[in-house]
Amino acid sequence: MSSSPQPQASSPGVVFDTLQAYQRSVALKAGIDLNLFTTIAEGNHSLRAIATRIQASEKGTRVLCDYLTMIGFLAKHGAEYMLTPDSAAFLDRRSPGYLGTMANFLMSPNVAGLLEDMTDVIRRGGGVPKDNAALAPEHPMWVEFARSMAPMMQMPAELIAKMFAGSKPIKLLDISAGHGLYGIAFARHNPGAKVVGLDWVNVLEVAKENAAKAGVADRYSTIPGSAFDVEFGAGYNIALVPNFLHHFDPTTNEKLLGKVHAALAPEGIAIAPEFIPNDDRVSPERDAMFSMQMLGTPAGDAYTYAELEKMFGNAGFVRSEMRELSPFPQRLVVSYK
Amino acid sequence: MSSSPQPQASSPGVVFDTLQAYQRSVALKAGIDLNLFTTIAEGNHSLRAIATRIQASEKGTRVLCDYLTMIGFLAKHGAEYMLTPDSAAFLDRRSPGYLGTMANFLMSPNVAGLLEDMTDVIRRGGGVPKDNAALAPEHPMWVEFARSMAPMMQMPAELIAKMFAGSKPIKLLDISAGHGLYGIAFARHNPGAKVVGLDWVNVLEVAKENAAKAGVADRYSTIPGSAFDVEFGAGYNIALVPNFLHHFDPTTNEKLLGKVHAALAPEGIAIAPEFIPNDDRVSPERDAMFSMQMLGTPAGDAYTYAELEKMFGNAGFVRSEMRELSPFPQRLVVSYK
Numbered sequence: 114m115s116s117s118p119q120p121q122a123s124s125p126g127v128v129f130d131t132l133q134a135y136q137r138s139v140a141l142k143a144g145i146d147l148n149l150f151t152t153i154a155e156g157n158h159s160l161r162a163i164a165t166r167i168q169a170s171e172k173g174t175r176v177l178c179d180y181l182t183m184i185g186f187l188a189k190h191g192a193e194y195m196l197t198p199d200s201a202a203f204l205d206r207r208s209p210g211y212l213g214t215m216a217n218f219l220m221s222p223n224v225a226g227l228l229e230d231m232t233d234v235i236r237r238g239g240g241v242p243k244d245n246a247a248l249a250p251e252h253p254m255w256v257e258f259a260r261s262m263a264p265m266m267q268m269p270a271e272l273i274a275k276m277f278a279g280s281k282p283i284k285l286l287d288i289s290a291g292h293g294l295y296g297i298a299f300a301r302h303n304p305g306a307k308v309v310g311l312d313w314v315n316v317l318e319v320a321k322e323n324a325a326k327a328g329v330a331d332r333y334s335t336i337p338g339s340a341f342d343v344e345f346g347a348g349y350n351i352a353l354v355p356n357f358l359h360h361f362d363p364t365t366n367e368k369l370l371g372k373v374h375a376a377l378a379p380e381g382i383a384i385a386p387e388f389i390p391n392d393d394r395v396s397p398e399r400d401a402m403f404s405m406q407m408l409g410t411p412a413g414d415a416y417t418y419a420e421l422e423k424m425f426g427n428a429g430f431v432r433s434e435m436r437e438l439s440p441f442p443q444r445l446v447v448s449y450k
Numbered sequence: 451m452s453s454s455p456q457p458q459a460s461s462p463g464v465v466f467d468t469l470q471a472y473q474r475s476v477a478l479k480a481g482i483d484l485n486l487f488t489t490i491a492e493g494n495h496s497l498r499a500i501a502t503r504i505q506a507s508e509k510g511t512r513v514l515c516d517y518l519t520m521i522g523f524l525a526k527h528g529a530e531y532m533l534t535p536d537s538a539a540f541l542d543r544r545s546p547g548y549l550g551t552m553a554n555f556l557m558s559p560n561v562a563g564l565l566e567d568m569t570d571v572i573r574r575g576g577g578v579p580k581d582n583a584a585l586a587p588e589h590p591m592w593v594e595f596a597r598s599m600a601p602m603m604q605m606p607a608e609l610i611a612k613m614f615a616g617s618k619p620i621k622l623l624d625i626s627a628g629h630g631l632y633g634i635a636f637a638r639h640n641p642g643a644k645v646v647g648l649d650w651v652n653v654l655e656v657a658k659e660n661a662a663k664a665g666v667a668d669r670y671s672t673i674p675g676s677a678f679d680v681e682f683g684a685g686y687n688i689a690l691v692p693n694f695l696h697h698f699d700p701t702t703n704e705k706l707l708g709k710v711h712a713a714l715a716p717e718g719i720a721i722a723p724e725f726i727p728n729d730d731r732v733s734p735e736r737d738a739m740f741s742m743q744m745l746g747t748p749a750g751d752a753y754t755y756a757e758l759e760k761m762f763g764n765a766g767f768v769r770s771e772m773r774e775l776s777p778f779p780q781r782l783v784v785s786y787k
Contacts, residue, residue: 125602126779128540128549131521132479132556134566135472136742142469143568170575176745177572179731183739184468189732203465212465219469228473231480235514238507265462291743394516395526399463402520405473408513442463 140180142220145213147181149177150196150204158193211264218261223254227409240409248360248411250339251313253293259312259319263292269386269441273353274298276436277384277447281305283350286376288340288369289357293320293333295386296353300329311336311343340369345376352377354385356443358401362412363424370428370448377450383425388415389435389444399442421446477517479557486514487533487541495530516568548601555598558619560591564746577746585697585748587676588650596649596656601676606723606778610690611635613773614721614784618642620687623713625677626694630657630670632723633690637666648673648680650687677706679760682713689714691722693780694783696740699749700761707765707785714787721764724750726772736779759785 146151147167157163159164178194181187186200196205203212208238218224227240234240273295282305287296290310297320299306308329309318314337324333336343340357352373358366373383388403395401400415407413422433425448433448481487484504494500501511515531518524523537533542540549555561564577571577610632619642624633627647634657636643645666647657651674668671673680675696689710695703710720724741732738737752744750753761759770762785770785 124536124777125549125605127522127536128478128552129556129602129736129779131474132553133525133739133743134474135557135562135601136477136739137471138566139469139472139568140742141465143572146569147572169573172575172751173572173745175731176741176751177766179727179738180742182732183735186468188607189730199461200465203462210462212462215465216469219466220472225472228476232483233478235480235510238509265466287755383459390516393526394512395519398520399466401516402470402473404513405477405517406470414509414513422643440461442466448457 117120123369129255136180137184138220138225139170140177140184141186142216143177144186145204145216147177149174149181150213151201151206153187153194154196154201154205154207154406156398157193160192160194163194214261215265216261218254218258221254221257223252223257224406228405234409238408239411239413241411251315253315255313255316256319259292259316260428263294263319263323266292266294269438269443270294270298272438272441273384273386273445274302277351277382278302278306283307284348284378285309285351285353286345286349286373287311287353288345288373289354289355290320290353291316291355292333293317293323295355296320297324297327297329297333299351300324300332301327304385307332307334309334309336309349311338311340311345313339316387340372341365345372348378349376350378350381352381352383354383356386356388358421358424359387359407359415360387360410360413362414363416365412366424370425370430373449374429379450381450383430383446383450385421385446385448385449386438386443387421388442389418389421389446390415392417392419397442400444418444418446462674473517474521475557475562477514477521478523479553480514481518481523482541482553484514485543486518487509487537487550487637488543490524490531491533491538491542491544495532497529497531500531530554551598551600552602553598555591555595558591558594560589560594561743565742573743573747575748576748578748588652590652592650592653593656596629596653600631600656600660603629603631606775606780607631607635609775609778610721610723610782611639614688614719615639615643620644621685621715622646622688622690623682623686623710624648624690624692624693625682625710627657627672627690628692628780630654632692633657634661634664634666634670636688637661637669638664644669644671646671646673646683646686648675648677648682650674650676654779677709678702682709684713685715686713687715687718689718689720691720693723695722695748695758695761696724696744696749699751700753700757702749704764707762707767711766711787716787718787720767720783720785720787722781722783722785723775723780724758725779726755726758726783727752727755729756734773734779737781755781755783 151317164171182189188195290312296308317335388400390401430448436445489503501508519526544587627649633645654672725737727738741752767785773782
């Protein structure tokens with residue numbers, strides 16, 4: 114039993130499987146929404162026990178559990194269902210690595226809906242959201258993002274803070290802070306770090322909650338508003354620009370990075386965790402595939418390192434470098450004032 | 451570069467990949483709708499040439515081609531895109547094996563839309579189509595089915611006719627004929643075969659077209675209407691019931707099979723090509739996964755052989771057997787009067 118469609122050379126099945134691949138997303142989201150994985154982890158293994166506990170029909174539960182078995186998120190032993198290592202680690206709500214909330218954001222109408230009229234989007238080269246959704250001030254989707262995607266961002270935030278937090282007193286600006294985890298990781302690793310989170314005012318509520326949970330609220334302050342409009346202040350040792358540049362065209366990014374450059378202290382650095390495809394644009398796979406998601410936005414893209422380096426250079430930075438975040442799929446641009 | 455998401459043990463990436471898997475379906479359908487594969491097969495390999503020919507933006511074309519490269523339907527050499535063996539065989543409109551039309555049916559609102567409210571569907575154990583779509587008389591989706599899915603059905607129709615057509619004069623009833631290919635294959639293989647196709651009157655137009663194309667129109671007649679209501683006639687040597695039983699509950703199927711039994715000659719057989727999961731219901735994968743698609747219907751399912759055997763038995767058939775259609779994913783129930 115494989116956990117993904119196994120194409121064979123010249124098999125018509127691969128066309129059929131790919132046209133049905135959307136069912137994988139739909140089934141996993143249903144399993145998460147019904148709290149199926151936690152229910153099984155709590156000791157419910159028979160169809161009847163699971164169905165009763167998740168308040169679903171036995172037939173629907175059977176079809177869902179069998180499907181999730183085939184795509185690798187459950188194991189079936191006789192008539193009993195068990196979690197796999199993946200679902201135990203990431204889909205049991207009691208697990209510290211629980212990632213189920215991601216489904217709320219990644220499959221929301223605001224995100225998945227961007228690709229609904231894919232053929233038109235490809236014709237035009239970008240999406241035309243009905244209400245310019247993603248970029249509207251204080252759009253609630255970014256609160257959803259901050260809440261839903263935070264668990265996924267723990268690992269890269271930790272990796273980046275380990276690389277750059279140091280032990281000297283620093284002043285850090287976290288642009289499009291979202292959940293705030295990137296800046297907060299610096300504050301946790303370096304007791305001399307003072308962090309300023311910038312985002313829409315409603316999103317900053319989530320960042321402040323997370324700063325309080327991490328015990329760093331006294332060193333966490335905020336600037337509400339659009340990164341393109343508000344004053345950043347000055348003298349920052351580090352400016353984080355996490356997952357922000359992929360929403361805009363290069364000219365817009367250069368304008369923003371010019372502001373970042375001006376806000377940095379003389380030895381300051383900017384750090385941008387991003388999906389960064391190689392120059393071939395078909396590897397690494399998760400970074401390169403992200404360009405499809407961004408095509409649904411009006412002007413976004415997953416930029417190569419060469420493209421990002423040029424934007425930072427045009428904004429005044431003297432040199433840049435790329436760092437890996439392995440095993441996390443994203444990579445970093447680190448750019449020096 | 452792999453052509454499917456490669457999960458690793460306990461990698462959070464597998465959750466992310468599965469929640470994004472719907473993009474594979476969307477991207478392949480867009481490539482088919484834009485005639486991308488035929489365009490490349492005709493000798494357009496650079497982004498500019500392809501984009502111009504499919505009348506799309508270069509950016510959108512780039513993102514789509516790179517994505518299709520990553521999921522195995524294109525190959526990228528430097529800046530040029532080529533077809534893979536799969537796309538050359540099944541996605542170039544000029545290929546005799548072209549299957550691109552499948553996207554029209556499999557991703558139509560009438561089919562993919564069934565799984566839209568998946569969590570509710572699982573709770574209830576079945577879908578509640580707003581207008582009882584699939585089962586409404588003369589619903590246009592079955593005309594779409596007959597036109598779109600025919601290419602996929604050439605192979606199994608051929609395999610079944612080779613097994614059972616023989617050379618003696620026979621009278622054959624094809625219930626839910628659709629495209630008509632199953633019955634037509636018998637007529638092609640056996641000049642003494644007379645075929646009666648039964649389906650909605652609008653769907654039978656497609657079957658009649660296909661019978662004419664195959665040069666067997668003089669031995670092809672039709673019965674328009676619902677298989678549950680119309681008279682079948684009597685004395686058939688063979689009754690085909692292709693991909694029909696999975697729409698209904700067992701009791702309804704037994705009623706239908708009782709009518710089939712009565713219409714057969716004393717030595718007659720019924721043949722039902724179906725998605726038939728093993729008793730474990732998680733293999734073979736394509737047969738077993740079909741239960742997810744059918745869960746979206748009010749009462750359908752992918753039945754195991756044991757379940758189908760029981761339905762045929764209760765309808766009066768003396769014995770049944772299962773036959774493989776390898777390499778095609780479906781299997782056959784053959785049942786003897």
